[in-house]
Amino acid sequence: MAFFKVFCCGIASDRDLYQCSSGRGKKQPPWRVFSLKELHSATNNFNYDNKLGEGGFGSVYWGQLWDGSQIAVKRLKVWSNKADMEFAVEVEILARVRHKNLLSLRGYCAEGQERLIVYDYMPNLSLLSHLHGQHSTESLLDWNRRMNIAIGSAEGILYLHVQATPHIIHRDVKASNVVLDSDFQARVADFGFAKLIPDGATHVTTRVKGTLGYLAPEYAMLGKANESCDVYSFGILLLELASGKKPLEKLSSSMKRSINDWALPLACEKKFSELADPRLNGNYSEEELKRVVLVALICAQNQPEKRPTMLEVVDLLKGESKEKVSQLENNELFKNPLAVGNNDEIFVSAAEGSSDFISEEKDSKHEMEENKEP
Numbered sequence: 001m002a003f004f005k006v007f008c009c010g011i012a013s014d015r016d017l018y019q020c021s022s023g024r025g026k027k028q029p030p031w032r033v034f035s036l037k038e039l040h041s042a043t044n045n046f047n048y049d050n051k052l053g054e055g056g057f058g059s060v061y062w063g064q065l066w067d068g069s070q071i072a073v074k075r076l077k078v079w080s081n082k083a084d085m086e087f088a089v090e091v092e093i094l095a096r097v098r099h100k101n102l103l104s105l106r107g108y109c110a111e112g113q114e115r116l117i118v119y120d121y122m123p124n125l126s127l128l129s130h131l132h133g134q135h136s137t138e139s140l141l142d143w144n145r146r147m148n149i150a151i152g153s154a155e156g157i158l159y160l161h162v163q164a165t166p167h168i169i170h171r172d173v174k175a176s177n178v179v180l181d182s183d184f185q186a187r188v189a190d191f192g193f194a195k196l197i198p199d200g201a202t203h204v205t206t207r208v209k210g211t212l213g214y215l216a217p218e219y220a221m222l223g224k225a226n227e228s229c230d231v232y233s234f235g236i237l238l239l240e241l242a243s244g245k246k247p248l249e250k251l252s253s254s255m256k257r258s259i260n261d262w263a264l265p266l267a268c269e270k271k272f273s274e275l276a277d278p279r280l281n282g283n284y285s286e287e288e289l290k291r292v293v294l295v296a297l298i299c300a301q302n303q304p305e306k307r308p309t310m311l312e313v314v315d316l317l318k319g320e321s322k323e324k325v326s327q328l329e330n331n332e333l334f335k336n337p338l339a340v341g342n343n344d345e346i347f348v349s350a351a352e353g354s355s356d357f358i359s360e361e362k363d364s365k366h367e368m369e370e371n372k373e374p
């Protein structure tokens with residue numbers, strides 16, 4: 001990865017980056033390098049009033065460029081080699097990908113110890129803000145919008161898994177990483193944890209990065225990352241989208257229940273209406289709700305080999321084949337959930353207790369050192 005190495009030494013040029021993204025280096029890249037001065041002026045000196053949110057990497061600010069266009073600027077919190085690597089990974093990946101359901105790169109700035117990434121501003125902010133945050137009481141997400149967000153974000157992840165070269169695992173699919181444009185179309189964002197998958201690799205053992213509640217058990221426990229980890233996280237996201245519940249529900253001061261452990265028994269008893277977000281006030285397509293819940297649970301199974309691919313997920317969500325949807329309903333998972341071991345040992349050992357519960361963690365961000373493969 002030429003750019004990655006060169007960039008960390010602070011001498012990457014646009015040319016390095018674009019050649020890396022296209023392999024040819026002929027056309028102009030659709031992004032550019034910004035000066036720190038320009039970004040200071042666009043964000044009113046990173047004024048607190050311009051702040052859109054804060055993540056593990058740093059804060060995100062709203063800004064306006066001289067031509068009137070609106071941008072979101074992610075500013076690295078503290079400079080360190082590790083943070084610089086995350087910055088370089090995100091910029092490199094963003095420069096490679098272009099899809100209607102992925103948040104595009106407008107550019108970056110690396111001056112002195114400042115590291116900033118510039119994106120298009122998404123006026124409807126993140127899915128998290130609508131489900132559990134500042135917009136959650138406004139009920140702006142009707143069922144149609146939710147279906148579009150489900151299909152759109154699935155298509156964005158499918159692009160990463162299948163069309164991007166080399167293939168990319170996102171590793172942090174979650175509601176705060178799905179941002180919404182002015183038409184509430186979903187864009188998958190935040191590639192700071194993403195991983196490029198070399199040709200022919202079936203899985204990579206790596207540092208575990210991601211967010212508790214969305215982590216596939218085999219990845220959390222063994223560091224085995226492949227596309228099916230994103231499928232698991234996407235299943236959790238779908239359940240969250242349909243039900244309005246958080247991925248982990250607090251049951252007591254030390255115990256939490258995962259959304260899939262709550263939803264699976266209800267789906268087995270075909271009590272789909274109990275799974276719908278009460279904020280929908282019953283205004284949803286029963287058939288689509290059922291489809292979303294079934295697909296979500298199939299994705300969020302503990303056994304990675306039983307999860308569908310993102311291509312199958314997109315097909316199922318679109319509901320184009322009635323036959324496939326009815327096959328889904330007859331899946332063994334919905335016949336006898338305990339017999340197929342959705343709460344299998346891997347997760348139980350993580351739970352430090354009953355198989356229904358996951359013990360509480362202080363940090364939502366989960367990162368631990370694991371055995372690395374070259």
Ligand SMILES: Nc1ncnc2c1ncn2[C@@H]1O[C@H](COP(=O)(O)OP(=O)(O)OP(=O)(O)O)[C@@H](O)[C@H]1O
Pocket residue numbers: 052053054055056057058059060072074103119120121122123125126128129172176177179189190365
């Ligand atoms: N392009 C954008 N347009 C509008 N708002 C954005 C944009 N990008 C990010 N945001 C907002 O900034 C917030 C912080 O984003 P960021 O990706 O840094 O952190 P996060 O995903 O919330 O957490 P973490 O980085 O720890 O996973 C998001 O929740 C979102 O509301």
